Amino acid sequence: MRIEQLNLIDFGMFHQFELKLDPSAQLIYGDNEQGKTTLLSFMLLMLYGDQGRDRKGQLTIRSKYQPWSGREMAGSLILTAKNHRYQIEKHFGKTFSKDTTEIIDLNTDEAVPLPPKMEVGEWLLDLNLAGFLKTGFIGQPGIFNNGQGQDDLTEKLVKNLTQSGDETVSANEVLARLAAASTDLRSKSGNKGQLVAAKDQLEQLQLARQATVARQTAQTEQVAQLQELSQQRQQRDQLQTKLQQDQQAQQSQQRQQLLQAIQANEQQIQALHALSFQPEQVPTILPKLQQLVQDAVAANQAAAVLTKVNGQNLSLPISEADYAATAKLQQQTEKIQQLQNFFQQELDPAAAQALQQQAAWRELTQQQKQLTEQLAPADQLRAQAEQLTTAQQQNLQQQQIHQDRLDRSQQHTAANSRTAQQAHKNNQQQKLLLGGGLLLLGIGLILVIVKIVFGYVLAGGGLLLAVISLLRRSTPNSLVSDADDFSEQKAALQELQAQALVLQQQAADLAPQLNQLKVTEQQLQQVVHQIQAAQPRLATAWDRWNTNLEQWQTQLANTDLQLPELTLATAALTELKNQLSLQLANCQQQLIQQLHAKQVADFTTYQVNYQLQQKDQVQQQQWHDLQKRQQTTQAALLAYYQQLGHTEVTNLTQAQQELATLTRVGQLYQTTQATVASQRQVTGIKASSAELAASLQQATTAARLTTEQRHQLQTQLKQFPTDLDDQWYQLQHQLQGFGRSVDEIDHDIHDLIETVNLLQTRYQSLTLAQTTLQQVIDERRKYFAPSLKEKAGQYLATLTNQRYQELLIPKSFALEVRDQGSYHEADYLSSGTADQAYLALRLAITNLLTNKAGQSSLPLLLDDILREYDDTRAANAFRFLKSQSQQHQLIMFTCHQNLADLAAKNGFVVRTL
Amino acid sequence: MTKIVQMSDVHLGFAYAGLTDRHRQQQRQQDLWQTFLNALAYCQKIDAQLLLIPGDLFDTPNPDAALVQDVQDAFRKIAPIKVVIATGNHDFAYAGSCWDEPQKWPANVHLFTGTWSKLDFPDWQITIWGAGFTAPYAKISLLKPVTPQTNHWQIGVLHGDAFTPESSPYDPLTAEQIANSGLNWLALGHIHKRIQNQVGATAYAYAGTPEGHGFDEQGPKGVLVLDFIPGQTTPTVTFQPLAQRQYEELSVDLTGLNSNSEAAAKIETMLAEKYGPDYQRHLYKIHLTGALPTTALITEAGLTAQLSVFDLRLRNETHLAIDYQQLAQLDTLAGNFTKKVLAKIDQAHNDQEKAQAQLALDLGLRAFQEDLTNAH
């Protein structure tokens, strides 16, 4: 490449500044601040652009050379390279990315595109900026680097020897990249890196897998063990539950009992409250009230006795003897009452009936008497008729006898005939008896009416006779006679039949008279019948009367109306007295006809009255005393109630009721209180009734165990190990610490092995690449090193007029120069010589690197490189450099006038700014 | 006809610890629960009479008490549908386990937590047989033969391994045993993949998990619907997808693409094609393959940032589009390097060495271009 022309359109101090360059060698001279560094920078910027801040963070070329005109930074170059002539125009923006580059092929006048991401220098020189700075640019340290020591520079230079010109990156960089990628996988120490981590992870996973497999195997046993333990626990729990249930049942029972006791107690407290008593008052009040009530009651009872006796307000104690006497009096009163009743209900009506019957009977006998008188003149007639009848009968009888004998069948006729005869006879006798009886009865009755006892006897006797007569009449007689010889009978019978005809004639004559008589007799007969009917009625009535009378008399006679002696007159007798007097009055009224009884009653009345009067007086006094006592005690009692605030108690009954209630309630309260206290002490339960009730509601009652059962259960329970639960939980925990499954770990292992293999392959490939690249580098260095030594030696000899001919580059990169058989470090030499050595080395490297076929020649930008040289050395250097201008365009800058002169003498075109 | 739903290996309580992001973990936990609820709702929707759960309903034998209660409540709500559960190796029954309190389980839930027993449903002409795990392992088979009955379905519910019965400690079930079981249908749990088979007169199936737990459980997941049609000897089986999200693994060729946005666009197009417009809800493991131009700027981080899917794992298996042979001819550092590594690829003893050298070449050349740590 040869640069023909620089055109600084706007760059730093320059504006539309044009500078034509010689294609061979030139020196641009100018004093300080004349812009030679600006020109140098312009060329670098045009070829390589702005590479950002330098390493010290100093201003970049871009900011350093902003146009003083304030316009946009811009410039152009005309150059030839690769057999083309180009115009390159650049406009610089604020930043690198805003820069624009335009390339025009001046041969064809066409725009040529710059390959992407490529700078002009890279495109045309096949060198990046770093490469160019190490080859084409030789300058004072400090412009583009930090001025490190020469050794460092040497090292860089030499290392770049291994880099051919077509590589945009140093071998070192490539190695570093490979190494970095390798280190990413595995650090130098082998402790870090992706591959190391992955391998570690894999190892851990494999260990985890082993552990998991082992654990799973163990688990099979653990599961069995767990089963065993579970069964044991279940058995134990069952035992415990049984015992607990028992205990709970006991507690429940106790609680139930306690609750009941509390409730009972509370009930009593409530009852006390309802009675307006405070439970705590009970122990003091109760005995006192009891005493007071007892007193009042005693007084009251005393009075009550009197009250009981007389049924009134009076009340008096009475002895047993008195009571017996009183009872006797009552008995007697009752007896009198009975007598009275008897008289009224039995005796009196019996008498009335008897009198009625008697009257009826008397009428009948009167009729009988009249009829009997009518019958009296007919006696003769009757006698005749009787005789006739008798004859007829006898005749008939004989006929019958004969007839019977003749005809046995005629017996009955005869018998009948006899029976009728006998009846007639009987009738006659009866009439006599009846007449007598009735007479006697009449007399008796008359006597009875005048209340003479004998009359009764007489009347009774008459009645008896009458009755006997009537009885006789009803008694039939029967006789049986026999018949005689039959043959005689027939004749006699005929005679008798004739006789019978006569008799019959006579009888027919008598018949009308007899008929009249019969009518009368029939009338009489009827009356007699009536009398006969009345007779028993009358007798019965009289009997009843008599019997009752007799009874009443007997009772009356037996009634001991002699009153017993009363030891204590009783007030109760007042009523009795009244009653008795009433009864007696009745009795008297009833017995008014009975003088004797009346006298008895009067006496009795008198006696009773007297005794009662006596007793009444004593009793009155006692009653007064008792009443007083009753009032006092009751008052005291009521006063106490008043004091207690129970004003509603106004009498003893209430007081008693109240006390009874209070006593009952109070005692119950005390009892229940004591029960609660003792149950609490025994069971130790402190819960309130509400808590108890709540707990009991939930509790279920279970049957209690027997002591033996309980012992058995406890013994069985003791046989279980105490740490059964711990064992179970431990085992459960072990099972639960299951972690990940083998399958899952296998997944991960599978994935990880793939990763490890990939990384491993990559690592090995990187290692292979590195070692191979290193080998290539070493080989190339080997290949370059002798040439470099030779070339640098030549150049150094030229520069030093053959004084020094050999240059050595040891591994330390401290340049050594051979001087009279021995090597000296460059620093050991004078600074001028050292500079010569570096220049020689630098050019040797540049030439070695850029002598490739087809490669464009490199313009050498030399920044005042000879300022430390003396004139001799400088002249040598110019000569030497001029010889290089065949190969390179030389563009050298200096601010030293003497160098400009020397340059001109040695064929350099000199341009002065 | 009796309709039965079979749902296996739900693993409720699964932590999704494989997901590094806590929120995504929680989301997946929610997904799992939601799928469980959806399955129950589905049972109601299709008027199923029975829901069979052959084990691993819970992920652990000691699930969280709150979870257990939620599950119990959920089952209670779908009554009168009968739920029949057999415990599995993950949620085996033991003294004190959540299965140990039958009174807490709703009346419509029947538990098989021990030895082989049965449950009759005479109205449906069905007898359900089952047994449950009582320990992490069941080395002896839990299945017992039953007597087949005509016009009566004999159904088994069991957690067990019918695939490696010779070595499995998880209720090993040999084909012979299944064939001689006398069952019309055996609802199995344990294998998380959906598998259906028949040996002898017995048809059986693993419903697979209804919601995936990781990239080893890829594809659509759900439950099985079993229609027991009179006259048939085995039920008609229909798969009903229910999973909230799927795990999917695929390769995408990025050859010739230059930027993250181009790559992202290609991947998105491909996902939409394969998994529908709702593809964003799924979890993907994507292998990036193909040759990238040297100038291409595609990074895993950049690509991840541009791809909006629930979860994404990228495997970068791309290489640079470079003519290695030509590069090897250049006497430059990169040229020399390429030449050397190519020689090693040629000399590789095996594929692994070869792949390693290939990757070394790619990484080395990448290192000339960019910082490798950024890309990773």
Ligand SMILES: [Mn+2]
């Ligand atoms: Mn499972």
